[in-house]
Amino acid sequence: MPADLAVIGLGHHGLPLAQAATAAGIDTIGYDTDPRPVVELAAGRPPVDGSLTAPEIRRMLSGGFRPTTNPAELGRVRTAVLCAPTPLGPDRTLDLTAVTGAARALAARLRPHTTVLLESPVPPGTTEGLLREVLETGSGLRAGRDFHLAYSPGRLDPGSRTHGYAGTPKVIGGLTPACTESAAAFYGRLTDKVVRARGPREAETVKLLETNFRHVNIALVNEMAVLCHELGVDLWDVIRCAETKPFGFQAFRPGPGVGGHGVPVDTVGAHRPLRLVELAGQVNERMPQYVVQRAATLLNEHGKSARGARILLLGITYKPDLPDRQGSPADEIARRLMDLGAAVSYHDPHVPDWRVRELPVPRADSLYEAAAHADLTVLLQHHRTYDLQGLSVKAQLLLDTRGATPAGAAHRL
The missing domain is CATH 3.40.50.720 (NAD(P)-binding Rossmann-like Domain)
Structure with missing residues (x-):
């Protein structure tokens, strides 16, 4: 059965997107090579990370959402969004193995005029480099001519009652202006605001900046916590007062360590290391x-x-x-x-x-x-x-x- 959208990767990136798309009336399939989340979702059971509840999963299923492990389904959609995980590898760069695998599965079934979007955190240059090459080689089609290709950084605040999908602006950067507009037309059905980046590299670097911004600022207050304890100063009172400044300050708070799925990236391939991010990682660790x-x-x-x-x-x-x-x-x-x-x-x-x-x-x-x-x-x-x-x-x-x-x-x- 044809669908409007395929979300490839049913983890913490893909499921909220599939939920938002289904709620917007978009006929959506969720594809994953791992049968475990597919079986659990099809049975109406929530993911182990708690990103969605059982009632939310049941609403998605009743709204037409179909989880599947059948790659043939990928050849019947108008839009495909890759949401594969990219954990840090041993060399502290992002491991793109899952993204490459997802792209190959899609490429073998890619049809002309499909819009392909990548949301996984990746090094700048991945969309127009690795992803484009895999898709073109596997399909025989040309990106920007036969199909649209764009990047949009995932922006999620799991469990937040304030920052839902629709209220969070979506950044997009297409390979061509037409690719950007095709991506904008899709995301415009899900979110109140679409922000166009100059290109995919800029959009990819948005994710890099946002993630590293969080880790660097948490590292700063973590160091302040150690210092203030030594000085006998109440850091929490310091932060309470500092955040009354209406400009030039954003409050972060210390903690026992930094968790979550957004990992800091202090080196990007063969490019120069980000020394401040590297130091922040050491502080937080x-x-x-x-x-x-x-x-x-x-x-x-x-x-x-x-x-x-x-x-x-x-x-x-x-x-x-x-x-x-x-x-x-x-x-x-x-x-x-x-x-x-x-x-x-x-x-x-x-x-x-x-x-x-x-x-x-x-x-x-x-x-x-x-x-x-x-x-x-x-x-x-x-x-x-x-x-x-x-x-x-x-x-x-x-x-x-x-x-x-x-x-x-x-x-x-």
């Missing part, structure tokens, strides 16, 4: 170790050793109110605490079980009871369900890495 150091020091100040201490970790996901643990610093913090000889347990309303080093971590059923029993409770993620005022009363010792507790109620990062 040290934060789990710093949290463990603070925890051990707090225990010591209260006459206890980390060895044998009962330590409760609260919130082990990378973002509040979601089950997604991608890049969460909780795993490293737990490992380091275990190496010190601590008995680690956890509480998280969104994570029913957790394994570290292939071993199950005990899960606390009763939050207050567990906090009262623990020698130290460490808040790693502030889920909405946590009553931090009540928790601060029950806990023997509380370390807040998110600055979420009332002033004076806990030891804050």
Whole structure:
């Protein structure tokens, strides 16, 4: 059965796009080479990262969304969007293996006049270089003449009630002006505003800048957190005051580490490294170790050793109110605490079980009871369900890495 749109890659990039397209009345298929998400989605079950709920998946299915592993479906669409994952490789550059595989699957079935869009994070030059070559070689068609080709950086804020798909402007950069306008016509059905970049390289670099901007600024406040603790300065009060400045400042807040799917890229292929981003990565990667150091020091100040201490970790996901643990610093913090000889347990309303080093971590059923029993409770993620005022009363010792507790109620990062 023909469809208007194929979303290739049913992960955290592709599913929200498929949801928005289906809601807009666009006949959409979702293609993935991995049968597991296809089977789960077809059965109405939500993804493990919690990006969509079961009712949302059921609404998509009732709206005509069809998940599939059949590549023949790709030859029957007007628009195809590649949303394959691009994790960091061993050399700290983006691994384009999945993008290349998705492009080859599409190229073998690409028809004239199709609009092909790439949303995966990629190094600048990928769309008009690698992707164009794979598509043209596999199809015998010419990009910009026989089919449209463009790039649009994925912009997602998982779980946000403020920044939905329609309200988030979409940046697009086409191989030709006609490619740009074809992409604009498609995204204009999904979002309130379309921003045209000069070309695909500029659009690709938008994603690079946005991701690195986040990591560099988080690194700055993470370093400020360490400095302010040494100086006896309340950083959270500093940030509260600083963000009243109506220009030249944007508030970021420190934490136990940086998680999420948007990885910082400090080197782009054979080009020069981004030294500031590289340094920011080093700062952020040290934060789990710093949290463990603070925890051990707090225990010591209260006459206890980390060895044998009962330590409760609260919130082990990378973002509040979601089950997604991608890049969460909780795993490293737990490992380091275990190496010190601590008995680690956890509480998280969104994570029913957790394994570290292939071993199950005990899960606390009763939050207050567990906090009262623990020698130290460490808040790693502030889920909405946590009553931090009540928790601060029950806990023997509380370390807040998110600055979420009332002033004076806990030891804050």
